[in-house]
Each structure stands twice: as C-alpha cells, then as structure tokens.
Amino acid sequence: MRLKALLFDVDGTLAETERDGHRPAFNRAFADYCLHWQWDESLYGRLLAVTGGKERMFHFASEYLGSSERPEDLDTLIPELHTAKNRHYAAIIDAGEISLRPGIRRIINEAHKAGVRLAIATTTTRVNVIALLESLLGKESIGWFEVIATADEVPDKKPSPDVYQYVLDQMGLKADECIAVEDSENGIKASIALGIPTLVTVSEYNRDGDFSEALLVVDNLGEPGSPCHVLGGRAASVVGEGVSTVDLPLLDGILT
Numbered sequence: 127m128r129l130k131a132l133l134f135d136v137d138g139t140l141a142e143t144e145r146d147g148h149r150p151a152f153n154r155a156f157a158d159y160c161l162h163w164q165w166d167e168s169l170y171g172r173l174l175a176v177t178g179g180k181e182r183m184f185h186f187a188s189e190y191l192g193s194s195e196r197p198e199d200l201d202t203l204i205p206e207l208h209t210a211k212n213r214h215y216a217a218i219i220d221a222g223e224i225s226l227r228p229g230i231r232r233i234i235n236e237a238h239k240a241g242v243r244l245a246i247a248t249t250t251t252r253v254n255v256i257a258l259l260e261s262l263l264g265k266e267s268i269g270w271f272e273v274i275a276t277a278d279e280v281p282d283k284k285p286s287p288d289v290y291q292y293v294l295d296q297m298g299l300k301a302d303e304c305i306a307v308e309d310s311e312n313g314i315k316a317s318i319a320l321g322i323p324t325l326v327t328v329s330e331y332n333r334d335g336d337f338s339e340a341l342l343v344v345d346n347l348g349e350p351g352s353p354c355h356v357l358g359g360r361a362a363s364v365v366g367e368g369v370s371t372v373d374l375p376l377l378d379g380i381l382t
C-alpha cells in the first residue's frame with residue numbers, strides 16, 4: 127500500500143463540534159464572567175474564519191464591541207475565559223451531546239487494523255482533543271495516534287502549515303505518502319501548502335469553502351446503508367459517482 131498515514135483534523139472533521147460544542151461552551155463561559163456576549167449560530171459561523179478559541183475572542187472584542195463595551199483587561203480575561211470554555215466543552219462532550227461523523231470510526235478502525243499510521247493535526251487545545259477522542263472513540267484510541275499535534279505543541283494555527291510540518295517531521299513521512307482529512311478552507315490551505323493530498327469531508331459551517339485543490343471532496347465518509355456523495359476534487363472522475371463509502375482501498379487507489 128502506497129498510503130502510509132492518515133492525518134486527521136479534529137473540529138468539523140471527526141465530529142461536528144462547533145455549533146453545539148464549542149459555541150455553547152463559549153457562551154457559558156461568557157455568562158460565568160457576567161459578560162453580555164452571546165454568539166448565535168450565524169455570528170459564530172463568521173467568527174470561525176479566525177482559528178483558535180483565544181484568537182477568536184480577541185477578534186470578537188476588537189471587531190464587534192464598541193470601545194466602551196470592551197473590557198480593559200482582555201490579556202488576562204481571555205485566557206481565563208478560554209479555560210472556562212474548555213471546561214464547559216468537556217462537560218458537553220462527557221454528556222454525550224456530540225457524536226462522531228459518519229464513517230470516522232470505521233476508517234480509523236480500518237487504518238489501525240491495516241497498520242496505516244494515524245495522527246492528529248489540529249489547531250485546537252490538547253485537552254479538547256483528548257476529551258473528544260476518549261469519549262467518542264474510547265480511552266484506548268489515544269494510543270492509536272502516533273502523534274497528536276495541537277495548539278499546545280504548535281502555536282501558529284491553520285492556515286499556517288506548521289502543524290502538518292510538525293506531524294511529518296515527527297513521523298518521518300513525506301507529504302505524498304499521507305492523506306490529510308480536513309473539513310475547512312483554513313484546514314486545506316495548511317495541508318496543501320506542504321503538498322499533502324487532502325480529503326475534504328465538508329462540515330456544516332464550511333459548505334462554501336474553496337476546496338479546488340482537494341484530492342476528493344465528499345459530504346461525509348459514508349456508512350454501509352447510508353452512502354456518501356462525491357462533491358468534487360481532482361480524483362472525483364476516477365472514483366465515479368457510484369461510490370458509497372470512503373475506505374482505505376479507495377484512498378490508496380487515488381493516491382497517485
């Protein structure tokens with residue numbers, strides 16, 4: 127098999143974590159601090175253009191608050207809000223309110239069994255990734271990922287390619303031996319900058335992104351009885367419209 131590793135983004139890719147996970151967690155943290163900030167679904171969609179929870183709050187404070195509404199101690203406040211937000215996020219995950227997207231458990235199990243190496247390449251904070259993996263894939267799944275690269279290891283966030291470079295370096299892999307699995311334009315910019323072939327599984331907040339550089343674009347990875355749909359990508363014509371699930375033989379076949 128030419129395919130040596132699958133490199134997974136987290137938010138939007140493994141699970142739809144943004145609308146019903148991070149977003150309400152931010153709002154609960156704002157309420158904890160008696161801030162009258164409220165991120166509704168549509169505002170949050172716009173704010174997602176900024177990757178990283180702390181960066182997103184700084185951006186909101188500078189672009190959406192008038193100078194009289196803007197707290198003076200933002201440099202102290204925002205890290206505290208972020209810690210509170212991540213605590214609320216873990217509680218939401220623990221309560222079982224978020225599920226894996228279709229086909230994710232299947233392809234991770236397939237790769238694990240076939241000896242295709244696995245890694246995480248995300249801009250999210252490490253505690254959030256561990257909470258999600260342990261809760262949705264099981265505690266043992268942490269050991270299946272050879273590298274879990276997060277904002278804690280790599281501060282420069284996507285679309286910077288740094289997190290992917292870190293993963294390739296740690297695993298001693300070349301870009302063309304891997305497939306990155308992403309859901310967003312910022313994500314694919316990061317992977318494609320290094321020439322990593324990228325499978326895009328479009329998420330609810332990222333339907334209109336520019337995915338023209340993708341190897342393949344699908345609506346999800348599909349499950350037996352619940353087929354996925356091919357939306358585009360360089361390999362779309364090779365794969366054809368009849369494909370119902372994205373699996374390892376399919377990915378290996380289009381990695382040319």
Ligand code: XBP
Pocket residue numbers: 135136137138144148176177178179180247248249250251252254277284313
């Ligand atoms: C998603 C993000 C993150 C999360 C919030 O990144 O942009 O900022 O919205 O997580 P990815 P933090 O899709 O690469 O996982 O608050 O931990 O930043």
Ligand code: MG
Pocket residue numbers: 135136137138139308309310313
């Ligand atoms: Mg993502």
